[in-house]
Amino acid sequence: ALVLGIESSCDETAAALVDGDRRIVAQRIASQDEEHAPYGGVVPEIAARAHADRLAPLIAAVLEEADVTLDQCDAIAATAGPGLIGGVMVGLVSAKALAMASGKPLLAINHLEGHALSPRLADPALEFPYLLLLVSGGHCQLLLVEGVGEYRRLATTIDDALGEAFDKTAKLLGLGYPGGPAVEKLAREGDPKAVPLPRPLVGSKEPHFSFAGLKSAVLRAVESGEHADADIAAGFQQAAVDCLLDRTRRALDRIDTPPALVVAGGVAANQTVRGALEGLAAEHDMRFVAPPLPLCTDNAAMIAWAGIERLPLGQFDPLDVAARPRWPLDPEAEAVRGAGV
Ligand code: ATP
Numbered sequence: 399a400l401v402l403g404i405e406s407s408c409d410e411t412a413a414a415l416v417d418g419d420r421r422i423v424a425q426r427i428a429s430q431d432e433e434h435a436p437y438g439g440v441v442p443e444i445a446a447r448a449h450a451d452r453l454a455p456l457i458a459a460v461l462e463e464a465d466v467t468l469d470q471c472d473a474i475a476a477t478a479g480p481g482l483i484g485g486v487m488v489g490l491v492s493a494k495a496l497a498m499a500s501g502k503p504l505l506a507i508n509h510l511e512g513h514a515l516s517p518r519l520a521d522p523a524l525e526f527p528y529l530l531l532l533v534s535g536g537h538c539q540l541l542l543v544e545g546v547g548e549y550r551r552l553a554t555t556i557d558d559a560l561g562e563a564f565d566k567t568a569k570l571l572g573l574g575y576p577g578g579p580a581v582e583k584l585a586r587e588g589d590p591k592a593v594p595l596p597r598p599l600v601g602s603k604e605p606h607f608s609f610a611g612l613k614s615a616v617l618r619a620v621e622s623g624e625h626a627d628a629d630i631a632a633g634f635q636q637a638a639v640d641c642l643l644d645r646t647r648r649a650l651d652r653i654d655t656p657p658a659l660v661v662a663g664g665v666a667a668n669q670t671v672r673g674a675l676e677g678l679a680a681e682h683d684m685r686f687v688a689p690p691l692p693l694c695t696d697n698a699a700m701i702a703w704a705g706i707e708r709l710p711l712g713q714f715d716p717l718d719v720a721a722r723p724r725w726p727l728d729p730e731a732e733a734v735r736g737a738g739v
Pocket residue numbers: 408480481509513533534535536537560561562564565576577578579582663664665666667668669694695696
């Protein structure tokens with residue numbers, strides 16, 4: 399099997415070809431960091447225009463590099479949400495046009511499903527079920543992944559996502575955008591215990607997350623002028639990791655221990671986060687699986703892979719399928735949350 403994947407939900411424009419043997423046959427990613435850096439965050443309108451300019455040549459380059467035609471693909475997969483709607487529409491409409499022109503089926507992929515299944519692209523031994531910590535720019539969730547399309551959400555953030563908190567901390571420290579890798583780098587030179595920072599929700603009964611209070615505490619620490627930037631970065635990262643560990647432990651208390659603990663999403667690229675979760679997995683006699691760094695942040699290989707995983711289900715999407723700015727992986731849990739978490 400061979401699937402062309404397209405990703406355009408945030409600020410990476412990406413295309414990739416992935417086959418059924420887990421080979422990334424070809425891939426290209428164009429990051430928009432330079433366009434958004436002056437604003438300290440992603441500007442939706444600028445992102446949509448950049449996707450529109452870059453996506454078609456990127457897809458052409460991937461097909462050419464692999465020496466493959468659309469005829470040889472089994473499906474065209476594109477992120478259909480959640481994300482910035484202008485960008486999502488660019489990718490999804492492009493995929494519709496390619497599907498229409500080639501007569502190949504369309505797969506409208508949930509970006510979060512792309513992240514959730516990405517660890518299986520790199521690790522053939524990772525089987526269902528697994529406990530997934532999905533930590534990205536817009537999400538922080540614990541999901542029991544029981545199969546393709548079978549996601550049971552055990553916890554979510556009641557305010558900010560962790561990637562967002564990394565980005566805000568970077569902005570406060572003048573480290574620029576994107577912030578996660580910059581905070582991680584500076585944190586290596588700091589003392590994680592030097593600045594007293596809160597661990598929101600640690601010890602609470604439900605395994606949910608909260609990072610708004612941590613973010614405000616970082617702001618106060620910066621404004622006080624009493625601390626070295628590196629100590630603030632290290633303190634913030636340690637507080638965040640302590641929250642992840644405590645909340646994941648709490649979720650594990652509630653379920654039969656699955657064979658593997660898995661982390662995915664942009665923040666999964668963080669070495670301190672990976673190290674801490676690896677330790678937690680060992681405590682519970684679980685395998686620990688984290689995708690290689692380039693598969694953690696947004697990419698099209700994970701979208702193509704989600705397409706490969708979906709192929710046997712035969713659930714293709716019609717050409718009028720809609721782009722969705724919001725699209726929960728577990729709609730049942732989302733409904734409960736709407737009623738107050
Ligand atoms: P979502 O997937 O929730 O829709 P997104 O696609 O914008 O959001 P990702 O691309 O998966 O998010 O992840 C980007 C986030 O990951 C950013 O907030 C970024 O700061 C963070 N991030 C990337 N690398 C690191 C790192 N090394 N340490 C911490 N955070 C990181």
